[in-house]
Amino acid sequence: MKVLQVSAEIFPLLKTGGLADVAGALPQALGNAGADVRVLLPGFAPVLADLHDNRLLTPLTTPWGEAIAVRQGRLASLDLAAYVIDAPALYLRPGTPYEDAQHQPFSDNDRRFALLGWVAAQLAARLDEQWQPRVVHSHDWHAALAGAYMAYLPPQRARVASVFTVHNLAYQGLFAPRHFFELGLPASAFAVDVLEFHGQLSFMKAGLYYADHITTVSPTYAREIQTPEQGCGLDGLLRTRAADLSGILNGVDEAVWNPAHDAALAAPFDARQIEGKARCKAALQQALGLTVQTQAPLFGVVSRLTEQKGLHLVLDVVDALMARGGQLVVLGTGEAALQKAFAERARAHPGAMSVRIGYDEPYAHQIFAGSDVTLVPSRFEPCGLTQMYGLKYGSLPLVHRVGGLADTVVDCSLEDLADGKANGFVFERFDAHTLSRAVARAFALYARPSLWRQVRARGMRQPLGWGQAAAQYLALYRRLCH
Numbered sequence: 001m002k003v004l005q006v007s008a009e010i011f012p013l014l015k016t017g018g019l020a021d022v023a024g025a026l027p028q029a030l031g032n033a034g035a036d037v038r039v040l041l042p043g044f045a046p047v048l049a050d051l052h053d054n055r056l057l058t059p060l061t062t063p064w065g066e067a068i069a070v071r072q073g074r075l076a077s078l079d080l081a082a083y084v085i086d087a088p089a090l091y092l093r094p095g096t097p098y099e100d101a102q103h104q105p106f107s108d109n110d111r112r113f114a115l116l117g118w119v120a121a122q123l124a125a126r127l128d129e130q131w132q133p134r135v136v137h138s139h140d141w142h143a144a145l146a147g148a149y150m151a152y153l154p155p156q157r158a159r160v161a162s163v164f165t166v167h168n169l170a171y172q173g174l175f176a177p178r179h180f181f182e183l184g185l186p187a188s189a190f191a192v193d194v195l196e197f198h199g200q201l202s203f204m205k206a207g208l209y210y211a212d213h214i215t216t217v218s219p220t221y222a223r224e225i226q227t228p229e230q231g232c233g234l235d236g237l238l239r240t241r242a243a244d245l246s247g248i249l250n251g252v253d254e255a256v257w258n259p260a261h262d263a264a265l266a267a268p269f270d271a272r273q274i275e276g277k278a279r280c281k282a283a284l285q286q287a288l289g290l291t292v293q294t295q296a297p298l299f300g301v302v303s304r305l306t307e308q309k310g311l312h313l314v315l316d317v318v319d320a321l322m323a324r325g326g327q328l329v330v331l332g333t334g335e336a337a338l339q340k341a342f343a344e345r346a347r348a349h350p351g352a353m354s355v356r357i358g359y360d361e362p363y364a365h366q367i368f369a370g371s372d373v374t375l376v377p378s379r380f381e382p383c384g385l386t387q388m389y390g391l392k393y394g395s396l397p398l399v400h401r402v403g404g405l406a407d408t409v410v411d412c413s414l415e416d417l418a419d420g421k422a423n424g425f426v427f428e429r430f431d432a433h434t435l436s437r438a439v440a441r442a443f444a445l446y447a448r449p450s451l452w453r454q455v456r457a458r459g460m461r462q463p464l465g466w467g468q469a470a471a472q473y474l475a476l477y478r479r480l481c482h
Contacts, residue, residue, distance in 0.1 A: 001477055003030060004083075004133035006040045006120045008097055008113065008142035011256075012077055013046045015361075016096055017304070018250070018385045019140055019167050022217070025253035026473070027080055029466035033474055038081040038131065040120055042112065043071075043091045051084050052076045057128055062115060063184025066090075070119055072128060083128070085119055110179040113203065117145030118184070124160040125153050135477045137163040141173030144207030148185060148195070151210050161480035163473075164211035166204070168382050169225050169232045170308065173203030197233070208237055212480050214245045215473075217383035218404030222247030230380055248473060249407055250383040251466035252392055257365075259393050264362035265369045269394070271460035274453070277369065277394050284370030288354040290327055296352075297446045298327045299439075300371030300395060302364045302386055305334030305342065305357075310377030310400060312338065316432035317439055318345050322352050324443050329367055330355040368393035373442050377427070377435055381405045387424070391459040396445075396452075397424040398438055408464075412445050412455060423459035 009015055011024035027037040041047050054073025061067055069086040085091070090112045095101045098109065106112065117138065119127075126132050138146040147162040180190045180201045189195050195206045208214055216222045222245055224230040226238045238245060259277070260270040266283035269276030278294065285292045299321065303309045314328075315338075321328060330342050330353075339357050346355040356363065368374065374390030376399045383404030387397035391408070399405035410416050411426035425445075427438040445452050 001034070001135070001474065001481070002036045002038075002131065002133045003135045003137060003477060004038055004040055004120060004123055006116060006136060006138040006143040006146055008042060008116065008140070010039065010041060010047070010075075010078070011253075013050050013075070014044055014097060016098070018383070021253060021385055022167070022250055023139060024078060025251065025256075025466050026470065028078070028253075028255075029251070029470035030473065033467070033470045035474060035477075038083060038133070039075075040083045040116065040123065041085070042097070042116055043084045043086045043088070044097060045092055047075070047084055048086070050075050050077050051082060054084070057083075060119070060122065060127075062111070063118065064111060064182040066111075068115065070122075070127065083119070083123060085115060087115065090115065109173075110175040110201070111182060113142040113173065114145050114183050116143050117147075118149050120146035121149030121153060124150050125156065132158070133160060134158070134481050135161045135163060137165065137473075138207065138211075139165050140167045141171060141203040141207065144173060144203040145183070146207075147210035147212070148189060148206045152186060159481075161213075161477065162211045163213050163215060163476065163480070164207040165215045165217065166207070166225065166382070167217055169204065169230070169234065170380070172197070172205070172232065172234075175201045175203075177201055205234060205237065208234060208241065212244070213476060214238075214241060215476070216245070216247045217250045218407045219247035219249065220406045221382045221403040224380070224403060246476070248469050248476075249404060250385060250388075251469045252385065252388045252464045254392075254465045257389055257392050259369055262365055262369070264365040266366075269369075271394075271457045274394065274457070280366065280369040281371070284329065284366055285327070288329065289351065290329075290354060291351045296325050296327050297372045297443060298329065298370060299373045299375055299398075300367040300390075301328070301330040301332065301375045302367055302389075303332045303376070305332045305338040307335070307338075308379050309334075310379055310430065310435075311342075313377050313430070313432050313435045314375060315341055315345065317436045318349070318353070320436055321439055322349050324440075326352075326439075326443065328353045329371060331358075331360065331364055331367055333358050365393075368395050371395045372446065373398050373425070376400070376405060377430075378402060378405065379430055384408070388464050391423060391462055392464060394456045394460050396442070396456060396459060398442055399424065399426055400430055401426050401428050412441060417451070417455070420458065422455050423462065424455075
């Protein structure tokens with residue numbers, strides 16, 4: 001089974017969020033399950049630098065008349081076959097993949113990411129005579145036009161199926177309607193049932209309309225996005241495609257997230273030999289200037305600092321958490337007001353709270369290893385990898401019951417503790433009071449060390465790798481190709 005995975009970023013080369021983790025891990029898992037997988041990526045500087053033994057395919061001219069090249073080689077960091085779009089004028093810029101140095105979206109993002117879908121379609125149409133995919137699997141709005149371009153290809157000798165995965169429906173790739181005429185799609189595609197969305201051009205809607213099958217990154221999120229509350233205006237379209245929509249829970253790349261073999265940690269540990277976790281906690285406390293003590297539960301936040309992630313609720317409970325004797329470590333970047341508010345709270349609680357604005361991958365690993373509780377109070381969460389990292393590293397997740405958080409975390413209620421199912425703390429209503437009650441449950445369980453150790457060990461032993469997800473994707477690919 002030849003599969004082309006299409007995404008805008010990939011870990012460890014380029015990461016702004018969980019999409020990169022999935023893009024880096026899923027191809028490896030599919031390969032381990034027997035698939036012949038290649039990836040298609042924009043030619044951002046770290047990607048081009050990592051591409052070895054590459055050859056140029058036939059030069060191309062984009063629908064808007066720009067000459068570009070496609071290189072095929074291997075990504076050395078992942079030992080993975082890849083196609084990379086070599087278009088320096090589009091991709092070699094300061095800033096993030098999506099924004100300039102002033103955090104403003106690039107004005108030509110429509111072209112930059114339409115190109116990703118267009119090249120995917122060219123590969124489906126045998127741009128590379130040596131390799132043609134049977135399935136093109138595109139991820140999120142950046143790659144969403146792949147299915148649209150494929151729908152208008154000339155008939156192929158072998159049909160190529162398209163799969164589109166929604167990682168976060170809230171980010172839709174919306175552009176002014178004038179940009180549609182640059183894309184090279186027929187005029188009929190800009191219609192209310194297709195790419196037009198309240199007068200704008202929606203890349204996300206194109207992915208949902210044209211793909212042979214739509215997946216999301218958790219079963220619960222697949223149901224939630226069919227409702228007005230979480231459908232972001234696209235729930236009607238999603239309900240019409242319900243038969244072609246499924247949720248496949250993301251996994252954890254256990255080659256990267258494994259406390260028994262993690263070079264970033266002060267000491268290794270696992271569910272059977274947990275002693276190293278206490279050393280990781282003490283090392284983290286000492287490094288951050290927190291009071292070094294075992295009896296204080298240490299709460300960790302590794303997140304974008306946005307309202308969607310529920311971080312304003314965390315601010316509402318900080319003082320109560322500190323009054324109970326807890327500690328809090330925060331790593332993230334995002335909305336300026338939240339960044340400022342967390343920094344101010346940290347200054348008000350020296351020795352008990354630390355905030356670092358930015359993102360640091362090794363430091364994130366250290367927070368999961370050193371903390372007792374991982375806070376993920378998101379308003380909505382398509383899958384969430386943070387709570388899974390917490391489980392792997394013995395940091396019990398405290399989550400809002402939505403999306404993938406609901407699919408992976410079971411509350412420490414009396415009945416679930418008795419049944420041996422509990423692995424964290426779950427709150428139902430998205431408000432500070434309900435979050436505060438969940439924090440109180442965490443303190444209550446922490447005061448019972450033997451029970452805490454049982455719950456922690458259960459979470460650490462959960463099978464969270466990519467094997468099950470890869471098997472589900474392969475079954476879907478086979479069904480679409482027959």
